[in-house]
Amino acid sequence: MVNSLFQHPVLLQATPSRLLSLSPVDLIIIVIYFGLVLGIGFYLKRYAKTSEDFFMAGREMTAWIAGLSFLAANLGSLELMGWAAAAYQYGILATHWYWIGAIPAMLFLGVVMMPFYYICKTHSVPGYLHLRYGESARALSAISFGFMTVLMSGINMYSMALVLKVVLGWDINFSIWVSSLTVAVYVALGGLLSAIFNEVLQFILIWAGALLIPILGLIETGGWDGMVARIQKNLPGGDYTHLWRTMGSFTDNPMGIHWTGIVFGLGWVISFGYWTTDFLVVQRVLSARDLRSAKLAPIIGSAFKMMVPFIVILPGLLALAVLPMKLVGEGEAVATGAHSYNEVLPLMLARYCGPGLLGLGITALIAGFMSGMAGNVSAFATVWTYDIYRPLLKRRQPRDEHLVKVGRWCTILGVLVSIGTAYLVMQFKSIMDYVQALFSFFIAPLFGTVLLGMLFRRITPAGGFWGLLAGTVSSIGMWAWVKVDKGALAYIALSSNAKDMAENMYRGLWSWVVCVVVTVVVSLLTRPKPDKELAGLVYGLTEVPSEGHLPLWKRPIFWAAVVATVFFILNIIFW
Amino acid sequence: MSDRTHFISIWFFIGAMLLTYGVLIFGAGIYELYSPPAQPVVLAKLHAGIWWGALLSLLGALYIHRFRPKHGPSVKPDRR
Numbered sequence: 001m002v003n004s005l006f007q008h009p010v011l012l013q014a015t016p017s018r019l020l021s022l023s024p025v026d027l028i029i030i031v032i033y034f035g036l037v038l039g040i041g042f043y044l045k046r047y048a049k050t051s052e053d054f055f056m057a058g059r060e061m062t063a064w065i066a067g068l069s070f071l072a073a074n075l076g077s078l079e080l081m082g083w084a085a086a087a088y089q090y091g092i093l094a095t096h097w098y099w100i101g102a103i104p105a106m107l108f109l110g111v112v113m114m115p116f117y118y119i120c121k122t123h124s125v126p127g128y129l130h131l132r133y134g135e136s137a138r139a140l141s142a143i144s145f146g147f148m149t150v151l152m153s154g155i156n157m158y159s160m161a162l163v164l165k166v167v168l169g170w171d172i173n174f175s176i177w178v179s180s181l182t183v184a185v186y187v188a189l190g191g192l193l194s195a196i197f198n199e200v201l202q203f204i205l206i207w208a209g210a211l212l213i214p215i216l217g218l219i220e221t222g223g224w225d226g227m228v229a230r231i232q233k234n235l236p237g238g239d240y241t242h243l244w245r246t247m248g249s250f251t252d253n254p255m256g257i258h259w260t261g262i263v264f265g266l267g268w269v270i271s272f273g274y275w276t277t278d279f280l281v282v283q284r285v286l287s288a289r290d291l292r293s294a295k296l297a298p299i300i301g302s303a304f305k306m307m308v309p310f311i312v313i314l315p316g317l318l319a320l321a322v323l324p325m326k327l328v329g330e331g332e333a334v335a336t337g338a339h340s341y342n343e344v345l346p347l348m349l350a351r352y353c354g355p356g357l358l359g360l361g362i363t364a365l366i367a368g369f370m371s372g373m374a375g376n377v378s379a380f381a382t383v384w385t386y387d388i389y390r391p392l393l394k395r396r397q398p399r400d401e402h403l404v405k406v407g408r409w410c411t412i413l414g415v416l417v418s419i420g421t422a423y424l425v426m427q428f429k430s431i432m433d434y435v436q437a438l439f440s441f442f443i444a445p446l447f448g449t450v451l452l453g454m455l456f457r458r459i460t461p462a463g464g465f466w467g468l469l470a471g472t473v474s475s476i477g478m479w480a481w482v483k484v485d486k487g488a489l490a491y492i493a494l495s496s497n498a499k500d501m502a503e504n505m506y507r508g509l510w511s512w513v514v515c516v517v518v519t520v521v522v523s524l525l526t527r528p529k530p531d532k533e534l535a536g537l538v539y540g541l542t543e544v545p546s547e548g549h550l551p552l553w554k555r556p557i558f559w560a561a562v563v564a565t566v567f568f569i570l571n572i573i574f575w
Numbered sequence: 576m577s578d579r580t581h582f583i584s585i586w587f588f589i590g591a592m593l594l595t596y597g598v599l600i601f602g603a604g605i606y607e608l609y610s611p612p613a614q615p616v617v618l619a620k621l622h623a624g625i626w627w628g629a630l631l632s633l634l635g636a637l638y639i640h641r642f643r644p645k646h647g648p649s650v651k652p653d654r655r
Binding site (some may be wrong): 023025028029032033036040043047065197200201204205208212216219220322350351352353354355356357359360 | 582583585588589591592593595596599600602603604606607612615616617618619621623624627628631
């Protein structure tokens with residue numbers, strides 16, 4: 001029994017086209033994982049009877065659970081593998097997406113924005129826009145969010161299935177259907193509660209499965225200094241281990257980006273847009289049991305986010321130091337049969353992890369994918385039910401059980417549309433680029449609309465709607481301009497040397513500026529809502545409970561200051 | 576709000592998962608100790624499976640003990 005359980009079996013030996021082979025113990029670990037997440041879904045079904053339970057997890061989550069699921073919903077496996085690949089390609093610069101591209105925004109959400117979201121008791125971000133600006137802004141935001149969320153979910157699903165095919169040789173259809181139906185079952189049964197519970201479990205699993213790579217890698221290289229020395233020996237002349245030193249010019253770093261793009265484009269507009277207004281992540285925080293927990297949840301999430309580079313970026317850097325082969329881009333890999341950047345994490349897993357540990361690592365990747373997908377479908381179900389379906393019913397108020405039933409069907413519908421998108425992408429791969437670009441069109445302007453609405457009572461419903469629309473349209477316009485005329489890059493990204501990432505940063509920044517300007521101008525020309533209708537929605541008209549009676553260490557602002565201090569210190573250390 | 580008496584904490588499920596995986600990985604590590612593979616992984620001499628499996632088992636056992644379901648109705652749901 002033991003022999004057959006732990007040995008590498010002949011039947012599961014790698015074919016030339018697959019990167020890793022799994023032993024029976026690895027497969028058992030994967031099967032147990034699927035059993036566990038389904039079991040949690042069935043167990044929690046009995047606790048998801050009302051719409052408040054199903055869509056908002058009863059608003060009873062502690063700060064820790066809300067905070068970890070807030071982070072886990074974003075920590076998909078493609079994120080893990082993609083940024084490990086980016087670290088191999090660009091070095092430590094990829095860390096910007098975890099630090100300046102996340103931490104300030106998460107702290108801002110917790111300290112400044114959460115009181116407004118939480119006190120108005122909205123079910124969603126489009127729901128907040130409804131209360132603040134009216135039906136038009138809500139409809140624009142809800143339809144774009146719902147549509148884009150399921151499309152993105154399908155693209156991620158396809159990408160993950162492709163990864164499993166390359167890494168393990170698994171059939172793409174098998175990977176798509178098994179993983180997505182598992183997510184559909186446990187989210188449809190237990191709603192947001194089930195999604196959140198599984199996300200916390202998946203978060204722990206990701207760390208348990210991925211943490212060994214940097215530990216063993218640092219042991220092999222003799223610590224950080226040893227790793228840096230090996231990278232310099234393998235790649236003389238390149239600077240792969242400094243965060244800011246090479247950001248003075250577009251041509252000094254492999255990303256082709258200037259520090260202004262990182263600070264104002266990524267660190268301000270893109271990051272704040274995603275972390276403070278994307279309902280996929282904000283929904284987790286809205287499930288907190290009280291305002292203090294809701295404020296603490298993003299702060300806890302930010303502390304863990306700051307540590308994620310240890311299991312994502314560091315393996316990519318270690319690969320530069322220890323892997324005997326040179327990884328190449330996807331196109332070259334297909335042409336030459338070499339390994340691509342995207343395989344860096346599985347290659348490092350194969351380097352250090354024997355039977356059992358390998359299964360745990362692969363399960364961590366699958367868990368990452370499922371937590372991201374569960375986030376997408378649960379957010380989609382909520383927005384569809386509350387912000388698209390219910391307003392269509394007009395005055396007829398649906399029964400609570402009816403909303404839960406609609407939510408369950410929406411979950412299944414969302415997964416099926418995602419599967420359909422995955423197959424569509426399989427046939428027409430260029431769709432992937434278009435949809436990812438489309439998603440970015442809405443994020444930056446939405447941040448402008450929500451932020452102005454929260455901070456200034458003078459902003460009017462017409463200003464909010466037209467600003468959001470103008471920002472989105474201008475973003476699409478800039479994207480199309482560069483598509484038809486490459487020379488436009490010099491105007492939009494301030495340099496004709498700018499790469500795709502830099503273009504995205506600057507496009508986000510300009511569309512946010514357009515949104516803010518149009519919102520302000522239209523607001524000055526139109527009549528604002530009376531103050532009594534803005535109570536609980538806007539700064540100055542919202543009574544935020546004082547935390548003065550709490551000891552310092554229990555106050556969210558204290559922990560936000562601690563995280564901010566560590567954030568600055570880390571940036572200085574790796575400057 | 577649904578009745579949530581006897582609600583099992585998420586940390587209990589996490590403990591069960593860590594313990595199960597820890598035992599399996601520890602077992603695989605012990606097996607490799609006595610029957611080394613033809614192509615060992617890098618740093619195989621450290622026997623990472625054994626100590627990582629033991630660590631996960633220990634953590635899992637602690638979580639199971641700390642967050643095990645209590646008998647008798649509880650007034651508040653346990654959602655730590």
